[in-house]
Amino acid sequence: MDITAVLDDRKTLATRRRLDALLEIIAGYAVLCVVSWTLTFDHFAWPDAQLHPFFLVTLFIAARYGTADGTIAGVIGAGILIAAKAMAHPNAFQSAGALLNLELMTVPYLLIVLGTIIGEIRQVAEDEIMVLLERLHMLKRDVDALSTETRVVRDYNEDLQERIASSTGTTGAFYEAAASVQRLNEEEALPAILEMVQRFVGAEKSAVYIRGVDGWEMRHDRGLVRPDEFPRHLSLGQPVLSKVAEGEVVTVLDVPDATGSDVVMAAPLFAEDQTGQRRVHAAIAVLALPLSSLNAGTVRNLTGISEWGSQVLGSAQRFERVRERDPADEQTGTYRYGYAVRRLDEELGRWRRYNMPTSLLIVKIVNLDRVPRGKQPVFLRRVARMLLRNLRAVDLVTRWKTPDSFGLVLPATRGDGSRLLASRLLAQFQQDVLQDVPKAAELSLRFGIGTTGDHGDSREELTLAAERFELNA
Known part of the structure; x- marks a missing residue:
């Protein structure tokens, strides 16, 4: 079912539905008036009936079209019936006060009230259906976007497999780590990313720092003996991480003024901000690494993990937005x-x-x-x-x-x-x-x-x- 087409059709056909309702109202009352005249030869709308046939037209229109059309049907039926009563009982309608005579006006007023109430019941049900259709439309659109992101993540999976083929880790070990990263929850994905850094970069100690307005805050760590072994907060001017903020994968050797830096290597993790722009959301920081492991192959592996992790975080964000739209x-x-x-x-x-x-x-x-x-x-x-x-x-x-x-x-x-x-x-x-x-x-x-x-x-x-x-x- 094309949900977008259904929503568009309901909006464009509103005027046509109103015209159809008016035609059906006129036709229904006309038929009943002809039948009444044919049967009685002196009245055209059963002026004294209590269980009045006009209720059929009012109920049909209200149940079919909603509040406004049900009210219109009731008003038109009431008008025709009042005219018939005035012709049948001219003495009773010599003054405007006859409109307040409940004995005469019970059925006309009931036509209007019944048309409005039944129409409102129908309208509420239709509004609920429209809300559900719109919600389904939004969910379908976001599921399509998630499917696209999943395909991209799968492509990065294959690319990262090629990049780490020369690593000390085996292909089987990589897939095991990749499976643990492929989650739709940021708090679960970040520790799994650090596990991949340990396996395929050789990091002895590592952490993920979240970028804030006044610095970098450590969110998760791996390999630290004590919580205060490395700073939990780093300034925006930290030499290595300041390069990461520009979207680069860097090592301490790439930054001339990084002597004594706590961070040996670092790579960005990208995510979308509130405006939909891709920006650096966090940094993978390698805090301790054997000197022999600081080479081009390690940088290449960390780059692949960074790209993979960014895709996972993007999917997690999109999944969370879809979940929030569910009422x-x-x-x-x-x-x-x-x-x-x-x-x-x-x-x-x-x-x-x-x-x-x-x-x-x-x-x-x-x-x-x-x-x-x-x-x-x-x-x-x-x-x-x-x-x-x-x-x-x-x-x-x-x-x-x-x-x-x-x-x-x-x-x-x-x-x-x-x-x-x-x-x-x-x-x-x-x-x-x-x-x-x-x-x-x-x-x-x-x-x-x-x-x-x-x-x-x-x-x-x-x-x-x-x-x-x-x-x-």
């Missing part, structure tokens, strides 16, 4: 913060169109840092399950900006309903989540609420109100 939060089984923002904007759009209230309830876990770090993921999952059990199907539970908070998007909910929910959640938290937690931890919940109308109409205003945490459950 699901794997740790808690809820949704990510970015998805909460999009859904809140959608609900605020409904508030502005139909005056349907929406509330944002932020739940903050007090003293979460007193839970041991290793047990925090399990504790957060328990809190998330408790929240999900106590909410409606239309409500949304997401992670919020900080690790100790959740955001609840509550459609069609006013401030009073949010406060009642907060009280119920606090009681369930104390009863279910804290049942085996020591009281000394003093864990509790704080709540903040932002409601349309009460606190504003924009996401920023609702968020600002909720993040004050002024609600006492």
